[in-house]
Amino acid sequence: xxxxxxxPQPLPHDDALATFAATLQEAIGAVYPDAPQSAIAFEAPRxxxxxxxxxxxxxxxxxxxxxxxxxxxxxxVAAVLExxxxxxxxxxxxxxxxxxxxxxIAPAIWQAVTARVLSDGAKFGEFAARxxxxxxxxxxxxxxGPLVVVQGRTCSLGATLANAxxxxxxxxxxxxxxxxAGGQLDTLGRSLYARYxxxxxxxxxxxxxxxxxxxxxxxxxxxxDNDADRWVNAPEDEWLPYFSKTxxxxxxxxxxxxxxxxxxxxxxxxxxxxxxxxxKIKAGLERLKEAGHTYxxxxxxxxxxxxxGDDKDxxxxxxxxxxTYFANDVxxxxxxxxxxxxxxxxxxxxxxxxxxxLKGLAEALGYSRxxxxxxxxxxxxxxxxxxxxxxxxxxxxxxxxxxxxDEVGVDAARFFFVMLAPESPxxxxxxxxxxQSNENPVYYxxxxxxxxxxxxxxxxxxxxxxxxxxxxxxxxxxxxIALARRLAELPRVVENVVENLAPHRxxxxxxDIATDFHQFYHECRVLVDDRNLRFARLGLCLATQxxxxxxxxxxxxxxxxxx
RNA sequence: GCGCUCGUAGCUCAGCUGGAUAGAGCACUACCCUCCGAAGGUAGGGGUCGAAGGUUCGAAUCCUUUCGAGCGCGCCA
Numbered sequence: 001x002x003x004x005x006x007x008p009q010p011l012p013h014d015d016a017l018a019t020f021a022a023t024l025q026e027a028i029g030a031v032y033p034d035a036p037q038s039a040i041a042f043e044a045p046r047x048x049x050x051x052x053x054x055x056x057x058x059x060x061x062x063x064x065x066x067x068x069x070x071x072x073x074x075x076x077v078a079a080v081l082e083x084x085x086x087x088x089x090x091x092x093x094x095x096x097x098x099x100x101x102x103x104x105i106a107p108a109i110w111q112a113v114t115a116r117v118l119s120d121g122a123k124f125g126e127f128a129a130r131x132x133x134x135x136x137x138x139x140x141x142x143x144x145g146p147l148v149v150v151q152g153r154t155c156s157l158g159a160t161l162a163n164a165x166x167x168x169x170x171x172x173x174x175x176x177x178x179x180x181a182g183g184q185l186d187t188l189g190r191s192l193y194a195r196y197x198x199x200x201x202x203x204x205x206x207x208x209x210x211x212x213x214x215x216x217x218x219x220x221x222x223x224x225d226n227d228a229d230r231w232v233n234a235p236e237d238e239w240l241p242y243f244s245k246t247x248x249x250x251x252x253x254x255x256x257x258x259x260x261x262x263x264x265x266x267x268x269x270x271x272x273x274x275x276x277x278x279x280k281i282k283a284g285l286e287r288l289k290e291a292g293h294t295y296x297x298x299x300x301x302x303x304x305x306x307x308x309g310d311d312k313d314x315x316x317x318x319x320x321x322x323x324t325y326f327a328n329d330v331x332x333x334x335x336x337x338x339x340x341x342x343x344x345x346x347x348x349x350x351x352x353x354x355x356x357x358l359k360g361l362a363e364a365l366g367y368s369r370x371x372x373x374x375x376x377x378x379x380x381x382x383x384x385x386x387x388x389x390x391x392x393x394x395x396x397x398x399x400x401x402x403x404x405x406d407e408v409g410v411d412a413a414r415f416f417f418v419m420l421a422p423e424s425p426x427x428x429x430x431x432x433x434x435x436q437s438n439e440n441p442v443y444y445x446x447x448x449x450x451x452x453x454x455x456x457x458x459x460x461x462x463x464x465x466x467x468x469x470x471x472x473x474x475x476x477x478x479x480x481i482a483l484a485r486r487l488a489e490l491p492r493v494v495e496n497v498v499e500n501l502a503p504h505r506x507x508x509x510x511x512d513i514a515t516d517f518h519q520f521y522h523e524c525r526v527l528v529d530d531r532n533l534r535f536a537r538l539g540l541c542l543a544t545q546x547x548x549x550x551x552x553x554x555x556x557x558x559x560x561x562x563x
Numbered sequence: 564g565c566g567c568u569c570g571u572a573g574c575u576c577a578g579c580u581g582g583a584u585a586g587a588g589c590a591c592u593a594c595c596c597u598c599c600g601a602a603g604g605u606a607g608g609g610g611u612c613g614a615a616g617g618u619u620c621g622a623a624u625c626c627u628u629u630c631g632a633g634c635g636c637g638c639c640a
Binding site: 447 | 565569575576578581582585586587588589598599603604605620621634636638
């Protein structure tokens, strides 16, 4: 994703930083008139002793100022405070250290952010609509079998990303492409037909390269239940279309069920065959032809992919007139590029070599390369403890996404599949995923949420209600401030997830919230006698619960009241 | 051979587009429940960020080279 200029609703600490940045700009202009104007950037220091935010503005002035960064930083801090002494109210510390200017936000500001969480609820931090349409495609599979583990990962990543994009104000359109246009539909039809014939004659052979999985016999059986033996003696040109279509329709329906069960929603299930039937494939090819990016050779139509960085030209239409898989992609991406400001594909590990070709394609179709982003989800190794779970398709014992959900549940599966950076290969430990212990990160996070709910059960109902609007001024303990500060990060974290196509950062954030909460819980008793303090802490708990639940909901993971 | 991705603690991995003493979980060691859920918290040991150069105030991060691992390179989909 390209960084975009839209900002979330500014929060109190954003305002404080903006004021500081503006004042710092003025100070730089006054002290070093020759300095080039450049934006003041803040980052969170790794080490909390340096404060909440730091800017390295002094470093870029060393050349002009001909002084050490530390001297420059000191001079700038003095100048800033002279211009706007009231900044001391927003910042507990403004300290030049080793050339950095370190800032610590005042507790009152964090209290104000927490109050905002309480008033905004689940909508906290959401960006205003930015009138930008994103087409997001993921999961897409051949309609020739059940969804498998890799779709679990692409769907988890994709759905999380879609949620994050919506949070950031994008108009997201989620699509699935059904690969029902190629020769695999014939194979499916023949395999299903063989299963059907086997009902009447167990010795009937499966076709070479057929699909051996145990998901076809039930479909064959239902055909036999409806039609009895009417297809046994039918000619191939009658039974093949019927068995292909029936298999395809049934399997797509099952895939949709699985995806829905997994908590992933789609706006469009696009049939590739339909793109053919409605002339879209042709339109895409025409576009490339008109732009002069094709040529004919050996009676086949080629795309000049080498002109766009690919290592060889690619066939679009075969000698026999049938379009290739890539031609379908040309058409479909042309469609998507036309109707979206941004197109993002999440593909499986076997599509590595494809990414450059697709970007080149976008360019050839008259769009910029950055109009299209491709995210590759690396492969998954299924493991049960120390034992590798075989997923050999050839041997017929495939592990389906439904199997995984049955075994570990939706929450653990969704969390584990997004936990790692997409480009990192994932080892999915089924035993760990269903283990209800401290080794399991899902439970650690959910436990935090349940623990808060438990505090509320022990509190007077009236207190919890009153806490929604109570003064948060009593929150001054470092653990309380650290937690409040963490809650304030949500908008930035989600924005970062979208801009870097990095959904896994959400899981880390969820763990960070849980950690900060557990520390707070250990440090500060919530239900104390002091009424004001009790209300304030209940308010902090409410805010934490809100942010934790929201973060989990972005990932499609539930936030249980008890467990 | 060409291309993509990855090499960070014993293991599994983060590292926010170049920042300060490289982090987390697990495992290991030692602690913490008369009190809101111990599915929790605290402390400790453990690293030449695969290697070598380069860019600059500053590199795990960017560039080049190199070693190692995985994957992809059909008129299959």
